[in-house]
Amino acid sequence: MTAEPTHALARLFCHVNRAVMKVTEAAAVLLVVAETFILLAGVVSRYGFDNPLTWSDELAQILFIWLSMLGAVLALDRGEHMRLSAIVNKLPAAWRDWFQTMAALTVCVFVALIIMPAYTHAIEQMDITTPALEIPDGLRAAALPVGAALMLIAAVSRMARCSSMRQFGLGVLFVAALGAALWLGRPTLIAMGNYNLLIFFVLIVGACVAGGIPIAFAFGTATLAYLALVTDAPLQIVVSRMDEGMSGLVLLSVPLFVLLGALIEMSGLARSLIEFMASLLGHVRGGLQYVLLGAMFLVSGISGSKAADMAAVAPALFPEMQRRGSKQEDLVALLSATGAMTETIPPSLVLITIGAVCGVSITALFVGGLLPAVIATLAIVVVCFARSRKEAPNAARRAPWGVIDKTFIVALPALALPILIRTAVIEGAATATEVSTIGIAYTIVIGLIVHAFKKHLNFKRLYPLLTETAALSGAILLIIGMATAMAWALTQSGFSAKLVSLMHGVPGGQVGFLLISVVVFIVLGSVLEGIPAIVLFGPLLFPVARSLGIHDVHYAMVVILSMGMGLFAPPLGVGFYAACAIGKTSPDKVFNRMWTYMGALLVALLVVVFIPWISIGFLK
Numbered sequence: 001m002t003a004e005p006t007h008a009l010a011r012l013f014c015h016v017n018r019a020v021m022k023v024t025e026a027a028a029v030l031l032v033v034a035e036t037f038i039l040l041a042g043v044v045s046r047y048g049f050d051n052p053l054t055w056s057d058e059l060a061q062i063l064f065i066w067l068s069m070l071g072a073v074l075a076l077d078r079g080e081h082m083r084l085s086a087i088v089n090k091l092p093a094a095w096r097d098w099f100q101t102m103a104a105l106t107v108c109v110f111v112a113l114i115i116m117p118a119y120t121h122a123i124e125q126m127d128i129t130t131p132a133l134e135i136p137d138g139l140r141a142a143a144l145p146v147g148a149a150l151m152l153i154a155a156v157s158r159m160a161r162c163s164s165m166r167q168f169g170l171g172v173l174f175v176a177a178l179g180a181a182l183w184l185g186r187p188t189l190i191a192m193g194n195y196n197l198l199i200f201f202v203l204i205v206g207a208c209v210a211g212g213i214p215i216a217f218a219f220g221t222a223t224l225a226y227l228a229l230v231t232d233a234p235l236q237i238v239v240s241r242m243d244e245g246m247s248g249l250v251l252l253s254v255p256l257f258v259l260l261g262a263l264i265e266m267s268g269l270a271r272s273l274i275e276f277m278a279s280l281l282g283h284v285r286g287g288l289q290y291v292l293l294g295a296m297f298l299v300s301g302i303s304g305s306k307a308a309d310m311a312a313v314a315p316a317l318f319p320e321m322q323r324r325g326s327k328q329e330d331l332v333a334l335l336s337a338t339g340a341m342t343e344t345i346p347p348s349l350v351l352i353t354i355g356a357v358c359g360v361s362i363t364a365l366f367v368g369g370l371l372p373a374v375i376a377t378l379a380i381v382v383v384c385f386a387r388s389r390k391e392a393p394n395a396a397r398r399a400p401w402g403v404i405d406k407t408f409i410v411a412l413p414a415l416a417l418p419i420l421i422r423t424a425v426i427e428g429a430a431t432a433t434e435v436s437t438i439g440i441a442y443t444i445v446i447g448l449i450v451h452a453f454k455k456h457l458n459f460k461r462l463y464p465l466l467t468e469t470a471a472l473s474g475a476i477l478l479i480i481g482m483a484t485a486m487a488w489a490l491t492q493s494g495f496s497a498k499l500v501s502l503m504h505g506v507p508g509g510q511v512g513f514l515l516i517s518v519v520v521f522i523v524l525g526s527v528l529e530g531i532p533a534i535v536l537f538g539p540l541l542f543p544v545a546r547s548l549g550i551h552d553v554h555y556a557m558v559v560i561l562s563m564g565m566g567l568f569a570p571p572l573g574v575g576f577y578a579a580c581a582i583g584k585t586s587p588d589k590v591f592n593r594m595w596t597y598m599g600a601l602l603v604a605l606l607v608v609v610f611i612p613w614i615s616i617g618f619l620k
Contacts, residue, residue, distance in 0.1 A: 117235045204225060269447070
């Protein structure tokens with residue numbers, strides 16, 4: 001793979017793309033800042049002056065779809081969309097280059113095909129006027145064709161950077177041949193009835209995901225092919241479903257929590273928290289393992305990215321843990337396990353997503369998520385305790401009370417933040433979106449106060465931080481949009497009704513259904529990552545769970561913990577490889593050390609399955 005294309009035209013296109021992406025990046029950063037201030041103004045006006053701004057949520061929602069699309073463009077240009085790369089990375093270099101070319105070409109074809117339907121959708125939305133601002137809704141929907149056009153530029157540029165002319169030509173021929181074969185096979189595909197779903201949503205999606213195509217575009221490509229080849233539905237349906245999936249008001253909290261997590265790390269709050277817990281437990285045998293668990297429990301979920309959570313905690317603890325004799329591969333295995341155990345801790349974006357797409361109360365999910373996470377954490381504690389008994393006694397001395405008091409005072413703002421966020425939502429004082437803006441304002445104020453004394457903030461990091469916020473948010477939200485379109489296609493095909501009927505016949509009733517769901521979501525979490533798996537299959541399976549009398553929150557906890565296990569389980573779990581990358585350790589060395597932790601998490605998961613009270617006992 002060449003860093004710079006050798007063909008003059010390709011080089012020119014890459015230069016144009018860089019200029020376009022700089023403008024896109026600046027616009028996305030401005031949108032992140034604008035969203036934060038607009039929503040914060042709405043919160044202050046509502047709670048501080050008892051005078052709600054009727055237009056704030058509407059304006060924020062209009063800007064939100066633009067932020068989502070521009071963020072998705074940046075994620076595509078930076079290669080940060082969620083994808084399964086483990087299979088392709090094991091191939092020889094020539095084959096890796098071929099699959100990278102095919103991935104970029106597939107993205108090009110998909111976004112090129114949706115530009116006109118997106119434009120038509122935006123024009124039609126011009127006839128609708130927003131209630132508060134009284135402006136055409138098409139101004140909001142215009143983000144879809146603009147984003148698709150920018151993604152086409154980014155995808156073509158990426159292909160120019162990673163592909164030779166020969167690879168490009170072979171790729172075009174392959175895609176053309178595959179398209180022609182599917183088109184000629186239309187009568188056969190239509191005659192297959194719903195069995196053609198296996199072709200589009202198992203074979204095509206599976207091949208795309210295994211080939212390293214970003215998951216969002218794998219979903220979109222399969223849905224577009226299905227609608228074009230075996231239905232009479234217009235392709236505009238894909239865009240309208242995307243729009244619907246990405247426009248939920250509750251999803252406004254996604255970029256804000258991503259930004260909040262980044263600010264927590266930048267402000268030093270995460271490090272102060274770790275230093276306090278280390279002063280309390282550092283002298284205990286295996287004490288820093290418990291500190292790692294506690295730190296992940298407290299900061300988890302706020303950043304919107306498990307990789308960000310792990311990256312905030314690991315560098316602060318790993319050096320000292322290694323000095324005390326811990327092996328790097330053991331530390332990475334523990335880090336990966338902590339990522340799996342904390343998926344249900346509010347304000348996890350997985351909880352927000354499942355509430356938005358499955359119609360479950362987010363407040364109830366925040367309440368229900370804490371105790372299952374405690375059970376999973378205790379399971380890991382048992383493993384850490386057993387392993388620490390085999391280690392040499394800890395030579396570190398108990399920290400003096402003066403040191404503990406000092407670190408506690410410094411860590412107090414960091415300790416208060418997660419409590420503030422979770423209490424505000426659980427008590428119904430604020431929504432998840434509102435509390436995220438409060439958390440951002442709190443973190444900025446505390447960070448500036450601390451900076452006034454320590455001068456440790458690097459303000460040059462702020463712009464890249466905002467850019468990363470936009471890109472990560474766009475990657476997450478595009479998956480939600482594409483999966484919403486795919487779920488709609490599956491529903492319209494009658495698959496959902498057949499699935500409900502099939503699952504009703506599962507032996508064992510509620511327990512049998514829950515155990516099958518555990519297996520399904522462990523596999524899906526491993527292959528598709530968490531949010532894609534939940535967005536795609538949650539709307540299909542939650543109605544089945546309800547019809548069997550399973551509480552929504554109980555089922556959500558089972559699904560999320562199962563998905564978390566899959567996400568961090570080798571050999572396919574993306575989270576597992578992220579932990580290895582953060583710990584700078586070969587996955588091969590960590591592989592065998594994961595199974596004890598996975599076994600403990602499975603026991604904890606089964607406890608949650610068989611004791612619903614753990615998930616719903618504290619609901620009002």
